[in-house]
Amino acid sequence: MVSAWGDRYARGFSEMAGVYVDLTRQATQLLDVAALDAGESVLDVGCGPGTATLVVADRVGPEGRVIGVDLAPGMLARASAATSGTATILAVMDARQLAFGDGTFDVVTANSVLQFTGRESLGEWPRVTRPGGRVACSIPYGPAMWFELCRRYVHRTSEPYRSTMQARLDTAVGPPDAEQARALWGFGAVGAVVERLVRRYDSADEAWESEYQHGARVFLEELPADALERFRAEYVEALLPEGDGGGVAIPFEFHYWCFTR
Known part of the structure; x- marks a missing residue:
């Protein structure tokens, strides 16, 4: 059974599917960290x-097995088109509740997923990975200003949204801690690569629109229109000191992790 959050995720990301198509560089970096071999089975x-899924299919080759899952049918429609020349299997499925047996795959990959699913996913993903297999994930992190504004704002809004927003903030994650990964989820060796990047926009309004469409919408779209506008105004105002001649530069990090089961 899909949760209310899952319904919201599926609807929102189906509508935003086109925004996420051009992420090939991040997908390639993640799969470099995963060090895929020909013939491996990958979830x-x-x-x-399907940006990463297509690269996975190319790297494991025709003797490999690739399955891609997502909660958003709109995303899967694009993934189907992207991987049409491969034997990739696609399915609607919650990344936090995978319908596969223990130890099914050699590798599990997750490109920019963990920030939406929360740390509980790092218990589920190794479950379906064979002993000695790998779990490779990437997560964008920052800016801290975004999380600080969300935490301040959650106390200003009314129920039932306050509880919903607080719950999402409680499960929001930064880069996984290697020692925690070993202790809680039974991972062995941990490898990591960190990229420090800057998003540049012509204006604070353009920055808001991009950040909103790249995931914030899933958390904020249930706000009443006036409350969402106040949030947007505070976000834009907070960005203005970052500007240079009207432009905005937002520093952030991309973390790529590969855990050995």
């Missing part, structure tokens, strides 16, 4: 429009 969780 791509939260596969989105």
Whole structure:
């Protein structure tokens, strides 16, 4: 059974599917960290429009097995088109509740998924990975200003949204901690790569629109229109000191992790 959050995720990301198509560089970096071999079986969780899934299929080759899952049918429609020349299997599925047996796959990949599914996913993903297999995930992190504004704002809004927003903030994650990964989820070796990047926009309004469409919408779209506008105004105002001649630069990090089961 899909939760209310899952319904919201599926609807929102189906509508935003086109925004996520051009993420090939991040997908390639993640799969470099995963070090895929020809013939491996790979599950791509939260596969989105198939950007990473297509690269996975190319790297494991025709002797490999690739399955991509996502909650958003709109994402899977694009993934189907992207991987049409491969033997990739696609399915609607919650990344936090995978319908596969223990130890089914050599590798599980998750490109920019963990920030939406929460840390409980790092218990589910290794379950379907064979002993000695790998779980590779990437997560964008930052800016801290975004999370600080969300935490301040949650106390200003009314129920039932306050509880919903607080719950999402409580499960929001930063980069996984290697020692925690070993202790809680039974991972062995941990490898990581960190990229420090800057998003540049012509204006604070353009920055808001991009950040909203790249995931914030899933958390904020249930706000009443006036409350969402107040949130947007505070976000834009907070960005203005970052500007240079009207432009906005937002520093953030992309973390790529590969855990050995």
